[in-house]
Amino acid sequence: MALASAEYPFLDLMWTMLVFFGWIAWFWLLFIVLGDLYRRPDVSGWAKGGWTVLVILLPFLGILLYLCTQGRHLGERRQARALATQNRFDDYVRSVAPADRTGASEIAEARRLLEEGVIDDEEYRTLKRKALAP
Structure with missing residues (x-):
């Protein structure tokens, strides 16, 4: 145990954890950006392709540019999709219930x-008993 801590000091461990967290955060932002981009009906196919190439070739700059230029309404679009999904589910439940x-x-x-x-008469009494049963 003491030998392992001497070979990998605490600050190196903290740096590794920070880098690992950074990668997770970047991938999370990548999925958010690409998910929002591909769900948008107001963006043409060429624009989607251009944003995708930019995000893949210059990942940090591409994600930062997308969030700066298109991110203002990102939350509103997510909320509208969630509300539409909830409404479709509610309508479905009402239709089959x-x-x-x-x-x-x-x-x-x-x-x-x-x-x-x-x-x-016998079926009527049976149905009446079922209706009155708790």
């Missing part, structure tokens, strides 16, 4: 089916 059915509405439906002759 059964209508709010209370015991009274189920009994009324069973009564209607009984009066139309679709079910008999």
